[in-house]
Amino acid sequence: MSKARAKNKKALRPDTTLSPAANPGEEVYLWALPVCCIRALKREVLREAGERRRLELVCGACGRRWRVTSSLDERVLSRFVTHAGPRAGGSYPAA
Numbered sequence: 001m002s003k004a005r006a007k008n009k010k011a012l013r014p015d016t017t018l019s020p021a022a023n024p025g026e027e028v029y030l031w032a033l034p035v036c037c038i039r040a041l042k043r044e045v046l047r048e049a050g051e052r053r054r055l056e057l058v059c060g061a062c063g064r065r066w067r068v069t070s071s072l073d074e075r076v077l078s079r080f081v082t083h084a085g086p087r088a089g090g091s092y093p094a095a
Helices: 003-010 035-046 074-079
Strands: 017-020 065-070
Touching: 035 074
Parallel strands: none
Antiparallel strands: 017 065
16 A cells, blocks of 8 residues: 555545534534644544444543534544534534
């Protein structure tokens, strides 16, 4: 496997949106998350399959809780239950 292909397997799609569990109306894109939360999401997505899908992401470093609202990344969708985003009456994330 080439290095470029291996890197793509580890990269997350930047169009994934999440919202803080405490404030579901506030959506942010993946790239706007704190670095520790991005690392936590990447760890969850790259783990071996076999567990049930999670309702939210809990960052072990800062303790923040996030809910996935939208993603086109199959790995994210296979790991997390998506919550109401723009298509379900929510609002679009701030750019």
